[in-house]
Amino acid sequence: MSALEKNVKVSTPGRICLFGEHQDYLNLPVIAAAISKRVKIVGTKKSGNKIFINLPDINKHEEFQLSEKIPYSKERDYLRSSVNLMLRNGFTFSSGFECEITGKIPINTGTASSSALVVSWINFLARISDQEKILSNYEIAELAHESEVVEFSEPGGMMDHYSTALGGIIYLKTFPKINVQKLNCNLGSFILGNSEEPKNTTDILARVKNGVLNIASRLKQKYPDFDLQVLSDESLKNFENDLNEQELKLLFATLRNKKITQEAHSLMNSNKCDEEKFGI
Template sequence: MKPSQSIVSRAPGRVCLFGEHQDYLSLPVIAAAIDRHIRMTATPISEQILQIEMPDVGQQREIPLDSPFDTLEKRDYFGSAIRVLRRRGFSLPHGYRIVVTGNIPINAGASSSSAMVVALLRLLHELAFPGKILDREELANLAFQTEVLEHNEPGGMMDQFTISLGNVVHINTENFTFSTLCESLNGLVLANSGIKKDT
């Protein structure tokens, strides 16, 4: 990759149309990706770090490439994503500046965290394995591992599957088969009340 080259990854938020929290119980759900996204842009740097910038929330972070992540801070999805991908041979020859932006409301039930995880995994995979296609279902499973299993959190797989697959999907969460119902729901309006959800 040339020094000036950037890689961009983005992932949508989602809304649940039928079966909110039913994926926890292995029951079917219908959910849709929305036209609000988390976007990540990675640019090569000479330092052996991931330099994370999140201007929307006024946060920055530096992650040395050799960080072991033997333990994880609560909801440290950068750490858990790296742990999950290392099991697949993930490594980087040099550091990157990663700028994270988005227009998904935070803590509003539109899955901004899951969108960030999916965008991050797609980005890191492309940086480590350029040109190697990551299947959407495989991406969803990696996102579930990163967001839920690595942190021993309760949760189903509706968010990760809907965001990774896109479109409007019916998911049988008992055996995690899925089908695309349609590409979009024209005329659907999603409003943000501004009231933070408590989960």
């Protein structure tokens, strides 16, 4: 079989956040689990320098030429940004390719459909490149985060990229450096319901993230020892004169979320998980 005839196939799961929702972009820990719904990409090289992408699930088709820097055609143009990122990282494409992207992950439901797509796309691009490189799951997660979040100055964190790239259940800490722990506890099965009401994830992330970061910045200026990493919800009374009611609620929710995540991590690391306390 020639290089032009060789099929490249990859797939990536979506994810659910078990504990620490909206925490990773504040450098606070999260626990996430991959789900059985996946994004799949199948493609093969073609002569020429064009990329053809079929998206039958949404009745769309995209095509663009390979160049040193591919211009973006829309906001959050992850398909093109990923190619640009791979080119910047030394990958080359001496021929174009055609692929089909399909998936069962519901869109705009908080199950990381876009991140799973980007993770699959990065994996696919590395394998179909001239280098035909098989990246580690950690490398894929880092590149996917850069393509989706950093490239477009988005508010999201790294949970989606690590949880979809690594699979299983993970405990992710991003401060003071990235630390991922695979958790092997048996949580049984989850039923994922879809209300079919779209979730505007980006706007929610921006509002919560910017709100907490603004509070933390102001308190840090007044109290140099202020640190979200070590602050407890019980100590909020020390800042009652510095924050309004809404700000206190937002900060309390953030710290309580952190505490619950840490308690869940301890339970999931124990020899015998307390199912009643865990909520199974």
